[in-house]
Amino acid sequence: MKFISYLRGEAFQRGVHPPSSKMTAQMKIRRLPFPPKVTVPLSQHIGKVPRPVVRVGQEVVRGQPIAHTEDWLSVPHHAPVTGVVEFIGLRPSARGPWVESIVIRAYPGATQEDLWGQPRDLSTANGSEILQAIWDTGMVGLGGAAFPTHAKLTVPKQAHVHTLVVNGCECEPYLTCDHRVMVEQADDLVTGIRYGMRATGAVRTIVGIEDNKPDALVAIDAAIKRAGVVPEGEIHAELVPTKYPQGSEKMLVMALFGVEIPAGSLPVALGMVVNNVGTLAALGQLLPAGRGLTERVVTITGPGVARPGDYIVPIGTPLRFVLDYAGAPAESHQVILGGPMMGQAIASLDVPVTKGVSGVLVFRKEDMESREVLNTYPCIKCGECVESCPMGLNPSTLGLLAAKREYEMMGDNFHLGECFECGCCTYVCPSNIPLVQQFRVAKQVLRERAAA
Amino acid sequence: MSATVEIRPAPHIKGERSVEKIMSHVVYSLLPICGFYIFQYGISAVAIILVTTAACLLTERWFITTGTQSGNLGDYSAVITGLLLALTLPPGFALWMAFVAGAIAIVLGKAIFGGIGHNTFNPALVGRAFAQAAFPTAIATYTPSFLPGRFTEFIPSSLAWPLMTPPDVVIWLKERQLDALAGATPLAKWKFEGVSVDAWDLMSSLSGHLAVGPSPLLILLCGVYLAARRYMDWRIPTATLGSACIAAWALFSFDPGHYPDPFFMLFSGGLILGAVYMATDMVTSPVTPRGMWIYGALIGLLTVLIRYFGGLPEGVMYAILIANAATPMIEQISQPRPFGKGKQKHRGASYPLNPSYISREEDAAVTPKKRILKNKPKRDSGSEP
Numbered sequence: 001m002k003f004i005s006y007l008r009g010e011a012f013q014r015g016v017h018p019p020s021s022k023m024t025a026q027m028k029i030r031r032l033p034f035p036p037k038v039t040v041p042l043s044q045h046i047g048k049v050p051r052p053v054v055r056v057g058q059e060v061v062r063g064q065p066i067a068h069t070e071d072w073l074s075v076p077h078h079a080p081v082t083g084v085v086e087f088i089g090l091r092p093s094a095r096g097p098w099v100e101s102i103v104i105r106a107y108p109g110a111t112q113e114d115l116w117g118q119p120r121d122l123s124t125a126n127g128s129e130i131l132q133a134i135w136d137t138g139m140v141g142l143g144g145a146a147f148p149t150h151a152k153l154t155v156p157k158q159a160h161v162h163t164l165v166v167n168g169c170e171c172e173p174y175l176t177c178d179h180r181v182m183v184e185q186a187d188d189l190v191t192g193i194r195y196g197m198r199a200t201g202a203v204r205t206i207v208g209i210e211d212n213k214p215d216a217l218v219a220i221d222a223a224i225k226r227a228g229v230v231p232e233g234e235i236h237a238e239l240v241p242t243k244y245p246q247g248s249e250k251m252l253v254m255a256l257f258g259v260e261i262p263a264g265s266l267p268v269a270l271g272m273v274v275n276n277v278g279t280l281a282a283l284g285q286l287l288p289a290g291r292g293l294t295e296r297v298v299t300i301t302g303p304g305v306a307r308p309g310d311y312i313v314p315i316g317t318p319l320r321f322v323l324d325y326a327g328a329p330a331e332s333h334q335v336i337l338g339g340p341m342m343g344q345a346i347a348s349l350d351v352p353v354t355k356g357v358s359g360v361l362v363f364r365k366e367d368m369e370s371r372e373v374l375n376t377y378p379c380i381k382c383g384e385c386v387e388s389c390p391m392g393l394n395p396s397t398l399g400l401l402a403a404k405r406e407y408e409m410m411g412d413n414f415h416l417g418e419c420f421e422c423g424c425c426t427y428v429c430p431s432n433i434p435l436v437q438q439f440r441v442a443k444q445v446l447r448e449r450a451a452a
Numbered sequence: 453m454s455a456t457v458e459i460r461p462a463p464h465i466k467g468e469r470s471v472e473k474i475m476s477h478v479v480y481s482l483l484p485i486c487g488f489y490i491f492q493y494g495i496s497a498v499a500i501i502l503v504t505t506a507a508c509l510l511t512e513r514w515f516i517t518t519g520t521q522s523g524n525l526g527d528y529s530a531v532i533t534g535l536l537l538a539l540t541l542p543p544g545f546a547l548w549m550a551f552v553a554g555a556i557a558i559v560l561g562k563a564i565f566g567g568i569g570h571n572t573f574n575p576a577l578v579g580r581a582f583a584q585a586a587f588p589t590a591i592a593t594y595t596p597s598f599l600p601g602r603f604t605e606f607i608p609s610s611l612a613w614p615l616m617t618p619p620d621v622v623i624w625l626k627e628r629q630l631d632a633l634a635g636a637t638p639l640a641k642w643k644f645e646g647v648s649v650d651a652w653d654l655m656s657s658l659s660g661h662l663a664v665g666p667s668p669l670l671i672l673l674c675g676v677y678l679a680a681r682r683y684m685d686w687r688i689p690t691a692t693l694g695s696a697c698i699a700a701w702a703l704f705s706f707d708p709g710h711y712p713d714p715f716f717m718l719f720s721g722g723l724i725l726g727a728v729y730m731a732t733d734m735v736t737s738p739v740t741p742r743g744m745w746i747y748g749a750l751i752g753l754l755t756v757l758i759r760y761f762g763g764l765p766e767g768v769m770y771a772i773l774i775a776n777a778a779t780p781m782i783e784q785i786s787q788p789r790p791f792g793k794g795k796q797k798h799r800g801a802s803y804p805l806n807p808s809y810i811s812r813e814e815d816a817a818v819t820p821k822k823r824i825l826k827n828k829p830k831r832d833s834g835s836e837p
Contacts, residue, residue: 012791018465173465206803238803250791257805263792270805335457336464345459363464370466377471378522378569383685383739384469391791396739397783415790423463430469431569437461 010241012254015390016424018244018341020212021173024301027309029180032325034112038080038316039091040066041101044354045140046147047073052102058085063116063291066102075138075148077102078292080314082110094337094344094351101352104316117291122195130199130287137286138293138355143167143178143247143276144338146356149283152275153199159268164202165256166193168209168216168277169240169247172339175359177297178277180310182209182216185281186223192284194232200273203233207277208252211239244341245390245422249274263418278358298322298353302362304329313353319360320349328362336361341423377431385425385435391418395425395435402438407445416442471568474734475528477683481674482535482729488666492657493543493595494602496610503547504579505534507554515558521567529568533557536576536729539665540722540769541583544595544607544621548614553583573776574733577769584769593621594637596661637663639721642712643765651715668724675728684732687741691748692727692755693718699756711760723755726768736776743779743786750782751775 005013043049050069054060060079067077083106091101106112122130135150155161166189170178182189193205209216220237227235240246240255250261253272261267267274278297286293294315301308306327313322319335328335336343337357353360385395393415401410410416416439425435490497512530515521523529537557541550557579565571584591595607609618638649649662657667678684700717718724731737731751738747751771758767775782789795 016467018467236803254791256803259805260792263790265792333456333458334460334464336462338462340462340464342462343464344462345457345464347457347459349457361464368458368460374466374470375472375524375527377527378567380471380474380569380734381737381739382474382734383741383744386739386741386788389788392788392793393790394740394787397787414787415793418790418792421462427463427465428467428469430467430471430474432466432470434461436463440461 005243010243010255012243012246012251012390014388014392014424015243015245015251016388016427017242018173018427020242021340022176022179022212023174024176024299024308024310025179025213027176027180029184029297029310029312032311032313032317032322034081034106034314035317035321036108037086037103037105037318038314039101039103039318039350039352040077040080040316041091041093041099041352041354042067042077043099044077044146044315044356045075046145047071047075047151049100050074050076052088052100054079054085054088054102056085056088059083060085060104061115062110062112063114063294065292066104073148073151075135075140075150076292077138077315078116078294079104080294080316081106082112083107091352092348092350094346094354094357096347114289114291114294117286117289119288120290122287125198127199127201130195133287133290134195134199134283137283137291139279139283139286140293140355141276142278142282142296142355142358144342144356144358146354149275149279150199153196153273155200155268155273160271161200161202161268161273162204162271163273164193164196164200164205165249165253165267165272165274166196166205166207166277166280167247167249167252167274168207168213168220169252170213171210171242171244171247172341172343172359173244174301174361175299175339176301177299177310177358179213179216181278181281181297182207182213183219185285186219187226188284189220189277189281190223190227190230190235190284191288192280192282193235194227194230195283195287196273196275196280197232202273205233205235206256207235207237208240208246208256209237210242210246212242214239244424248390248420248422251390263415293355296353296355296357298357299359300326300362301359302328302364303367304332304364305362315355316352318350318352319346322353322360323349323362326360329364331364332362333365333368334363336363341427342421374432376433379431379433382430384428384430388424388428390422390424391415391420393419395439398442399425399433399435399438402435402442407442407449410439410442411446416446419443471527471529474683475532477681478678478729479528479531479535481678481683482532482539485539485666485671485674485725486535488657488670489539489543492597492666493607494599495604496543496602496607497538499547499606499610500541500543500545500550501535501538503550504538504541504554504557505531507551508534508537508558508575511555511558511563515563515567521563522570523568527568530558530562533562533575533579536725537579539725540576540580542591542594542663543597544593544609544618545583545590546587546612546618547610548612549583549587549590552586553579556582569735571735572779573773574730574736577730577773577776580769581773590618592640594640594663595621595625596663597657598661637721637765638716639759640765642716642720643759648712648716649720651713651719654716654719664720665722665725668719671724671728678728684728685734685737685744687744688732688737688748688751689727691745692731692752693723695749695752696723696727696755697752699753703756703760717756717759721759721766722768726755726772727751730768730772731775736779738779738783738786740783740786740788742788743782746782746786747775747779750778
């Protein structure tokens with residue numbers, strides 16, 4: 001037990017406090033110019049790949065559907081720019097392998113207005129109509145996991161949802177996109193929350209915000225007041241103590257309600273659905289306008305970036321364009337999609353911003369130097385990782401087993417499956433052992449063995 | 453924007469702790485204790501601290517250069533071993549014996565297991581256990597502290613030639629008319645002569661010419677610093693001292709004439725040094741929080757048992773070594789409970805799990821409150837109308 005954590009009243013005992021480094025927290029969201037060319041990967045989300053409904057050479061207007069799907073666990077895509085389809089085929093992706101993508105060349109003279117959307121009145125729509133409308137927007141979880149939102153808001157038949165939890169924690173250092181969305185788009189967020197409550201049948205919504213963002217709480221409280229009494233139920237905003245990884249839905253539910261979501265089950269087992277603030281705020285904008293998801297707020301930051309900030313970026317914008325505009329230093333050494341704790345370093349600047357990208361983080365060589373000089377020692381069994389693992393695992397023993405390739409034992413006796421790769425153990429490890437990496441390999445090997 | 457980017461796995465930021473940092477802070481916290489030890493025993497203490505530390509470093513260097521052991525000299529772990537070993541040996545211990553003990557501590561305690569992180573037993577205690585077995589007379593010969601002239605003159609036994617029996621300290625003390633002060637450690641006095649020393653004198657180590665190590669109070673203070681900076685786990689010393697105190701108190705209340713009071717138990721001998729610096733050795737103690745409690749409690753209990761019922765006056769060393777050996781088993785039974793598995797307790801939170809107006813039954817159904825005899829029908833409920 002850590003005394004400081006105890007005194008601060010932190011709900012979940014373990015976890016870490018990395019330096020927050022949120023240097024763009026007070027900057028207004030700005031709009032990035034439209035790039036000359038966008039690359040829309042067909043698979044930007046968890047689930048099946050939709051099929052393109054445009055041909056090479058076809059003209060598209062901004063907001064027009066360009067990929068369609070019949071599969072429930074999949075979403076359609078919309079043209080992020082007005083232009084002409086130049087290419088449909090393999091393009092590099094952030095994960096490494098080349099994936100099927102639609103490349104659109106923007107018309108330089110186009111106004112880039114979304115003329116496709118048909119404003120509509122959803123005030124009398126029932127839950128399933130709203131879910132269909134959400135599906136049509138192509139919305140996925142904007143927090144990073146990119147799980148299709150309509151599937152997440154769908155309540156299984158036998159279950160009953162009473163609470164919609166809105167995740168405004170943004171516990172990753174550096175990232176501020178959710179923070180700025182909460183401050184600047186609080187009214188849209190409340191609108192989106194009302195749609196979410198109607199889609200799930202929840203009667204209560206709680207927005208969980210980490211207490212390093214008090215201005216977000218003020219903004220949301222004001223928006224709730226402006227909305228008045230809503231027929232869907234009550235909406236509250238609540239501060240929770242700042243701690244990584246509070247943004248994990250299990251940890252947030254723990255912080256708000258003091259209960260642990262049973263292992264292997266979803267929050268719906270407790271009658272809850274958890275959604276990201278960015279997702280709901282975007283829904284609040286898109287649903288009444290009848291538009292599709294063509295842009296998102298992305299934090300572009302990192303030491304040495306000349307114009308860091310939160311930018312509205314069209315989906316499919318190549319990173320090279322984004323970084324040129326934001327003024328990334330020439331000696332950029334590492335470019336990370338997402339936050340520094342769980343984000344993914346990318347190998348090529350040609351990969352596009354997709355629906356699940358919440359931040360672009362640029363580190364220079366000198367920022368990484370402190371890590372280069374660290375010696376790696378054998379595990380000295382200090383127990384720091386055990387006290388940091390939010391899932392209550394024993395990373396020390398897991399790491400020793402991983403080094404011996406005892407993957408079955410890790411899975412069977414030491415609950416490897418519970419690990420969600422938050423990186424706390426690697427962050428604190430004084431011996432500089434790449435624990436999370438070993439666990440990823442172990443989980444992958446176990447998955448392959450289970451499939452074989 | 454150049455195109456040279458590197459890819460690394462997440463997390464891309466790193467905490468500030470490193471092995472070197474932890475170990476060097478332990479060394480820093482040991483320095484005041486060593487200073488006090490030198491203040492007590494003069495140049496003999498300086499010599500023994502230097503000799504054991506040098507022995508540990510030289511041996512470690514040999515094994516690192518031959519590639520048979522992990523780690524490097526810069527990680528400070530061998531320095532800790534050397535300093536702790538010196539603090540557990542009597543100040544007049546022959547220097548050649550101390551050198552052998554230091555070398556053995558690294559060879560048998562650390563190197564043969566594979567170096568830092570791999571050892572099963574605390575290396576300093578392995579060295580001391582070897583010295584205890586090899587030189588039983590020398591290790592039991594304590595000289596009084598605060599002797600006049602301690603900063604100018606070595607205790608004669610310190611300077612014995614290698615493989616020679618050291619000269620008898622008792623004769624040396626008699627020559628200098630100090631034999632009234634001569635004597636064994638307070639623990640040995642209690643064990644063999646039935647003389648008990650006041651607990652406050654033991655705590656400060658300052659009064660009289662007690663044959664004791666550095667002040668337990670100072671060690672506790674340094675331990676608090678380490679625990680506050682989280683370079684040491686506070687659970688192990690707490691559990692060790694707590695269980696030793698409880699065990700000693702139980703025996704004391706059972707027969708006050710035969711057993712000393714728990715304060716004497718706590719502050720005599722090496723219990724405080726052992727609990728704060730030896731038992732908390734990260735490599736040889738359990739990693740699991742519950743395991744640390746069990747491990748510490750085991751050490752405290754074993755110490756009291758060995759001191760009271762064993763043949764030796766001091767039991768801390770063997771208690772810690774036995775607990776080191778039990779560490780893997782303790783870890784096995786004390787694995788942490790994963791999130792969302794097993795029995796969970798409901799914590800205080802901002803919101804009730806269910807909005808209470810949905811239905812009272814449902815609200816109660818999810819978080820059942822167990823009360824003893826809840827379902828037992830009241831006896832007089834039937835008789836009332």
